[in-house]
Amino acid sequence: MRAWARCVGVRLVVHIAAKGGKSMRMGKGMTPEQKELYDRIIDDRGKTGAKGGFAVTNDDGSLVGPWNAMVSSPLIGGLAERMGSFCRHHNKCPADLYEVGILVVGAEWLSQFEWFAHEKLALKAGVLPEAIDSIKSQAEPGSARGMTPEQLAVYTYARELHSTKRVSDDTHQKALAAVGGEQALIDLVFTMGFYHQMLGSGVGPWFLFLGFGFRV
Incomplete structure (x- = not known):
């Protein structure tokens, strides 16, 4: 160990270039895979944000923090989102x-x-x-x-x-x-x-x- x-x-340091990136807004040109990941983030992180007292979306529906970058690349981003979810919900x-x-x-x-x-x-x-x-x-x-x-x-x-x-x-x-x-x-x-x-x-x-x- x-x-x-x-x-x-x-x-495990990977730079996610969210700065200057395209904001992913619900229903605004998303692929089905992006929409699925967007909804998953809203469902899971939305509950965490409600518990912690912070919002996970901006006024226009785009995601705050690094999550827009995940949605932009839903296959790899989806795996990253899964790891984050497991770190929070299944952590010993x-x-x-x-x-x-x-x-x-x-x-x-x-x-x-x-x-x-x-x-x-x-x-x-x-x-x-x-x-x-x-x-x-x-x-x-x-x-x-x-x-x-x-x-x-x-x-x-x-x-x-x-x-x-x-x-x-x-x-x-x-x-x-x-x-x-x-x-x-x-x-x-x-x-x-x-x-x-x-x-x-x-x-x-x-x-x-x-x-x-x-x-x-």
Whole structure:
């Protein structure tokens, strides 16, 4: 497992060029395959958005975030959507812990949309605002505040994996105990890899980070 995590780590990075791409609006020239995927995203992510308190479509019916790019290429995009759905609905890692991992990825990419959505979902899952602020500021694990011991173990694992592309035996064992087993830890790493795939640079507007505006 340690070797697998070290090899996979954050290599699952694929830039999805949503910036400047064509917006897919319901019924506006979509193929049947695109419409099927559009409807699937609306049905699944719409429920997630309602729970988290954010919309998944713009006023014109186009999808927000990276989902327009998925619909533009429905075969491969549909597989990506399926993986995202499995990461959310069939994850052996507890929700508060995989949300910590997702937010670490969001902080790495300075992604506005990811924070807009997953800060709310993390709060719903039980991650405290103080902990979210620590993740956003990329605080060193020893300085992070507001986390449960399990959340801190996952945060330490995610930060170490991102900064060194590997994890120590001690960090691995603590994260393994925190999430509850090997499958849960593998699911966490797959989930972080999926969000790297979705959060390539150039996919978001201004992200306010520690009081400064960064373009992503």
